[in-house]
Amino acid sequence: MDNGKLNPGQWLVSDCGKYPSENSCKMVIAAPIDQKPHFMNAVVDHAGRVHGEKDTPEFRSNLEKTIEEVNVQ
Ligand SMILES: [Zn+2]
16 A cells, blocks of 8 residues: 555455444455455354444445455556
8 A cells, every 4th residue: 555545456455434334334345356265254243342232244245345456547
């Protein structure tokens, strides 16, 4: 990271600000696409701690649908 810019390449992004939540969470989590398992654990951990979600296979599969792939130039 340099000057607040992400390194070029494919990134996975989870943006809480795009979904309504009781605490108006605006957290953004991002990771290079080759670190998907680590990224998913971070997103699930955040969802559990901040949003009270349970880490179940169903929750993870719903979560996958909300994750964006961003091509950083
Ligand atoms: Zn959140």
